[in-house]
Amino acid sequence: MALVLNEEQVLLKSSAVDFFNSKAPLEAFRKLRDENNPVGFDRSLYAEMVELGFAGLIIPENRGGFDFGYVALGQILEVNGRTLAASPLISSVLLSATVLNLAGTEEQKSTLLPLIASGELLLSLAHEENTLHNPTRVNCTATKEGEHYKLNGSKVFVLDVHVANKIIVVARTSEGNEGIRLFLVDVQSPGLSIHRTQMLDNRNAGNISLEHVIISESDKLAGGFDELCRVYDIAAIGLAAEMLGIAQEAFERTISYLKERKQFGVSIGSFQALQHRAAKMFIEIELSKSVVIKALTAIDENWVNLSELASLAKSKLGQTVKLVTNEAIQMHGGIGMTDDMDFGFFIKRARVLQQTMGDYNYHLDRYASLNGY
Amino acid sequence: MALVLNEEQVLLKSSAVDFFNSKAPLEAFRKLRDENNPVGFDRSLYAEMVELGFAGLIIPENRGGFDFGYVALGQILEVNGRTLAASPLISSVLLSATVLNLAGTEEQKSTLLPLIASGELLLSLAHEENTLHNPTRVNCTATKEGEHYKLNGSKVFVLDVHVANKIIVVARTSEGNEGIRLFLVDVQSPGLSIHRTQMLDNRNAGNISLEHVIISESDKLAGGFDELCRVYDIAAIGLAAEMLGIAQEAFERTISYLKERKQFGVSIGSFQALQHRAAKMFIEIELSKSVVIKALTAIDENWVNLSELASLAKSKLGQTVKLVTNEAIQMHGGIGMTDDMDFGFFIKRARVLQQTMGDYNYHLDRYASLNGY
Amino acid sequence: MNKEEQDIFRAETRAWLESNCPRSMREKVQEESDYYWGGKNGTFKNEDQKIWFERMLAKGWTVPYWHKKYGGGGLSAIENKILNEEMASLGCRKPLFSFGISMLGPALQKFATEEQKDKYLPEIVKGEIRWCQGYSEPNAGSDLAGLQCRADDMGDYFLVNGSKIWTSYGNKADWIFCLVRTDFGSKKQRGISFLLIDMATEGVSTRPIKLISGKSPFTETFFNNVRVPKENLVGELNMGWSIAKYLLTHERQMIGDMGKNDEQVKTHNIAIEHIGLQNGILADTILRTELAQHEMNEAIFEMTIERAIDEAKAGNNSGATSSLFKYYGTELNMERMELQLALSGNQELVMDNPANQNGLLANAMLRSKGNSIEGGTSEIQLNIIAKNILGLPNN
């Protein structure tokens, strides 16, 4: 596939632009934050997103989805990054539907995926246990007892867990990577406690703790560590797509400002030092676009070098979005620092996305290792 | 001691400026290069340097020197970097006299140091065996046989060895760092062969090979690996001083050019992007001055953190001189690339100095390790 | 003052401090209210703070180096240095902290009439009036001279209209020292005057500014037909720019000091704690590279401060100017914050967790983005270096 959108994807993206601009502008998210909304997103807005098919893009047609693929979902995430609309799209769709697609049993897929596509079910993935992303350091245990598993341990940074109906928990049944397995846990389960936290980006991620939570064999997923690693790769690419949207929006607003704002009697955009920095940001964004579309394509086309592309995309976008959010504030000067302007929202969301599933350094390191050095 | 020169040092530096400008301008070195001079430097010029006391600055008064210390020598090296005058100041004085000061026996010091100070003796230090600096990887062997040692092995990158009278060879008498010792070898010794090479900076460094070279016990130095490491630290600081001179000269010439050169009807120094890059170079040079004087002071005052300061100085100056030589060429445009302009000389000398005794990466790595991470 | 006299003064000072500075006033300052800021509504945090203030005030040591006629301590430069050294060595807090002391006072000493000095300086020394600064405006950021807040000469008073932004503690101050435009006809820098305004005057109001890092001490300050007596003008009419420039240089040096890592906690200790070592080196070698680079520059920046001080002492003109320190110091601080956040991971992104002081580090990172803007942007500092130091031509 060429590194361009096909007609269907172009159409989808342009309808997403219209949707987010009209229904979920940044002011809407600001309002949710200011009123300290307990849900953290607008349920009716998510219903409209579901209506438009966003929740079913990566779900097969025979499971109630549209099977449009990850290039398509990536476009939604990118556009979403421009207005920062809060929704469970990442937790339920990008993460959890992908887990089920790759690791679910036939039974799990056929019952749960349609509910994700229809927005009736919200799922969260509970995998992190530490402050830094680390796929193999899993201390949460799943002990087999007869026909059941007993889960013990705790998880942090579980996106949107405060509104989830079910949680996919990564736990260890034995030593080694093959002992790392996935379990479906109902949020009502005895022994499970959920502590909602407020993150820097004013979204929600929670800590959970599991004390002797009993799970039936049928709630164990079919796939294990290998599938989970693929989920991480796909998630990293999806997050990179959102970071691309943030970077573009912050950049475009900054360029507009450079043209409008006058100092010393001239437009500050006429200062060559700022022009060159703007040009360099432009280049970084163009490069970022290339790696994101390439990596999204790799998911849909099952390329063998997915991990390498995922690390390239996550690492590069982490750097690009950091550069652009910092420069946006600096070039706006004092008002860029005020909460009244929107750059606080962009930089905060960017830093959380950078940390999620591994920061640029984690992925740069992994890229080098994947290349044998 | 304050981080400023005392009166004596100021005087010395200013006489060095006069000397190098009048007696050893860059054109003199260009001429040596163009005529492919077999010695590689001007012996009569070195005699004048000796006359001015440059060769005896770090040699004690009771050994025929002036005991002015390394801050003083550093000023000479810095000024030297501005005109790139070739001389055995680094090989014979900075390296070899320092070795003898720290590791020589009383006998060796009393016979050899006066000859270095008077310019009658040229010494080289043969330590590198590999393409990258590595103090502990010594394969050259010194085997004790009765009252003698037999040296075998080969060395690379031995500065000025083609004109040396004696060579200080680092060789191994046993496993471990305590087995690393230093030996004085006469260039006439049977079994020693010297192969002069032409380096990128048009200076000379040679490869030597030792086949059963017989050395008497009295030619073994008293000190070993610890003293050698201190020599490396001191050498790194001295080289940093020369790099500081190069950086300043290339920078000042570039600033002059920015003021003179006109494009699009205005002086190119009025372009803000170039102004900001120039200002950043200025800052890097100011920082570089601080670390060089601090590190030179640390030698003279025997501070315990010498290694840390040596790595800071060598690493920082490696980066500064790389930045400035690159920017000098870029800001001069096409003519900066021509051999007629002098920037080729500066960048070539800079790259060789960067490599000598460990590049910026080697020292940055060591700095982190010295700080326990 | 000869060496012997110095030693005597030092011994006496130390003895006095030891017996007069309450123990709790020698503890490390944790927050803004650990200092007494004075003012009409000034409140003491605790009894010790009050005692300490009153004892120091009685000796004139709230501003020890100002003249006794203003209530200052009348200390010579060398005595003042000795006092500072002894206070630092015992850890004594400053008894009074204010922009009156650090900013307005020096300007008044240099530019005001005797009458003005007699009126305002004693109030500052006694902490009776709390001052704030009114320079920046929403439409005059880096181009400060482009300010629009106007003072029209109405015969016996000025009528001030306009607004100021980035007034630190504007909502807590009693008076504000302001740059206002008094001549719209002439060249930008001309036509600016330096005016002292009582914030209790009718028509003055403030509005707090929320930053991306949360609450801030900054306000916007609005002037709506505010009548200001003629005698509140400092210096000549239309010549306020020279006062402003004098104060800006002053401010810049204060901000540049941020590059110094005063924290006891070295960033590499945070790294070791969160990431750990593997074979003796930091397990994440990418961050290790950045960290080493950062700490190298931090160390060398501190040497540069040291060298600049030594050069100044030796009477040399070092190239290391306040613009260099402002620029590089703030760049280092921003880099340090980003690095610490990257090293610490997701737990520092939780904003409602007392364990991380509710996102203290994340907010500090966000706040640091303003460092390279306030007190003259990084771009302005680079312009100054390029033009004033390197002599590169204007466009």
Next chain:
Amino acid sequence: MNKEEQDIFRAETRAWLESNCPRSMREKVQEESDYYWGGKNGTFKNEDQKIWFERMLAKGWTVPYWHKKYGGGGLSAIENKILNEEMASLGCRKPLFSFGISMLGPALQKFATEEQKDKYLPEIVKGEIRWCQGYSEPNAGSDLAGLQCRADDMGDYFLVNGSKIWTSYGNKADWIFCLVRTDFGSKKQRGISFLLIDMATEGVSTRPIKLISGKSPFTETFFNNVRVPKENLVGELNMGWSIAKYLLTHERQMIGDMGKNDEQVKTHNIAIEHIGLQNGILADTILRTELAQHEMNEAIFEMTIERAIDEAKAGNNSGATSSLFKYYGTELNMERMELQLALSGNQELVMDNPANQNGLLANAMLRSKGNSIEGGTSEIQLNIIAKNILGLPNN
């Protein structure tokens, strides 16, 4: 041409190439002389080169996509593409390499009279005349339009005086295409004309330019009262700037391609060879960080080339312009050279050692410094992006 016809053409072409391209002409090009450059003094390096040139010339395939009336192959775009693909797949070298084909030819096709095309294009196809380019001048670098080399209208001829710099192979070429000033009164870009000059004319001389990296193909070219016939003017008088701009865009794309690492040797293999692995990662973790950063950007740059091609095919206007490729490609190349040198250590600094091809890498590093200058400096590319793409205003 339908799919079937294409397949037939492809099969025939391949068969012809296989039987006509000498084996040695399919080997990788090592040096400049592996190509035949043509010209009055053109010499073949060996018999195979001559045979290959003559066979291709006979089919018009020295310039396969030019019209047959000029001696070209008359191939359609699709046929030409197929020919190129088949040549690439067999590894066939180009039979004739010249600036006449790559630079002057396209300009003549677009701007020259029929008469001029009839005269010059066949000479290029046949390799009879070797051309060089005369644009830059010592005092007109980035500001090309500020050029001073003058052509005065003397009635029946132009009298050319001045000099050019950076003429590639000026000492080997027969003719030079030049930008000259024909009007000193008007605005800079106006008043420039595009002139073809026979270098055998009296008054033309060249001088080789030595670079910091050693010998170079560049010369300075001097014109001392050189008489040039009026009919050698291409395009209208004083309108040469549009031709120059057309050719510069062309050139920029060629240079930008350097960012692609065509070498089989990845830089990290050099690193592993010289530095070695420790616990599975490069023993020098500082260089490892830089290397990973570099190779990441290298990989993403290649994806950007790929995307730009795909977008162009799809008829989209991608933001990735020639200025982006020129800027970023040359930056990457310079960074790669510095990295390879740092990774390789002191042995690569020895300039008289056949084992390292006498300092090949060191000289390549030095030569690379020119990449960001030639063909429009990096600064010019950033200006173009800022102004033409981002629409930022002029100062």
